[in-house]
Amino acid sequence: MIFFSDARDVVSGIPPNTTLTIDLELVSLMHVVDVSGDLMVLKKIMKKGEEGSSRPEDGLSVWIKSTGKLEDGTIFDRFGFDVDGGFQFILGEEQVITGLDIAVATMAKGEVSLLTIKPQYGYGENEFRGNLATVPSHSTLIFEIEMIDFIKGKExxxxxxxxxxxxxxxxxxxxxxxxxxxxxxxxxxxxxxxxxxxxxxxx
Known part of the structure; x- marks a missing residue:
């Protein structure tokens, strides 16, 4: 129940001092994971990956699709959508920002996740020119990542x-x-x- 004690109309058409009963339905609940261990890289799974899928290790080639946004919703980069199989990089080789390296290592094949990456694990104090917009220094980044595939190298x-x-x-x-x-x-x-x-x- 919600009780409005303010003498003014809080919502148009609802008299003051009215007790309201509201029915709510929980449509979905998404667990947020602290993948960096210091709350600097957070992952919210939007779509679960393949059941029984392993996770990629450092040194493996991974293929992803990614959309990068600023906190205000500005898209600064999209990659992996214009090539067959997605964007490829080697995990743990500093080929992408640290936040992506850490988060992608926790993803299963087919998984789609929303990442929130603080500046310390992104571009830091540097300005970055993306394909679609410029990322100001000290920016928090939002990435939607789809794990397409990864291949284990030779032991x-x-x-x-x-x-x-x-x-x-x-x-x-x-x-x-x-x-x-x-x-x-x-x-x-x-x-x-x-x-x-x-x-x-x-x-």
Whole structure:
């Protein structure tokens, strides 16, 4: 029940001091997930992915469709809609903003999610020129992402020596780049993978 104690009309046609009874129906309930662990990247699942689908790991090629908006609704970027299979990038290789890297790693194939990314995990203090509009510095970003597909790469123990060395070098360079930008936790994960790969016996 809602009781209006104000002597004025709160809603046209409703006398003051009227007790109202309102019937509400919950149409849907969407759970918001803190995927970054610090409330800087939030994910709301709009459509669940394939049942039993795994999640992509760093180093895998992923294909997505994405629409990026500002908080006022301005669309600044759309990608993956004009090419077959969606927009492709390698997860965890700093090819997209950190917020997208983190969130996409939690998505199943076929999943559609709405992301809210704070500036610290977006473009920060930098201005960004999107395909459709400019993102001002210190902007919170809203992305609608559809996970189209991802492909698991070769496991280290299946690689020959040359492939193993190339993979290790790529991981090391990525780790160095992350370290230079003070993303120490993500850099440590890359260096750990370097050690794990180097210590595995060749096939």
């Amino acid at each position: 280290p123990w299946t690689m020959n020596l040359q492939e193993r060395l190339q993979a290790i070098e790529a991981l090391k360079e990525c780790g160095n780049s992350l370290f230079k930008t003070q993303k120490f936790e993500r850099a440590l994960k890359k260096y750990t993978k370097v050690l794990q790969s180097a210590n595995r016996p060749l096939p």
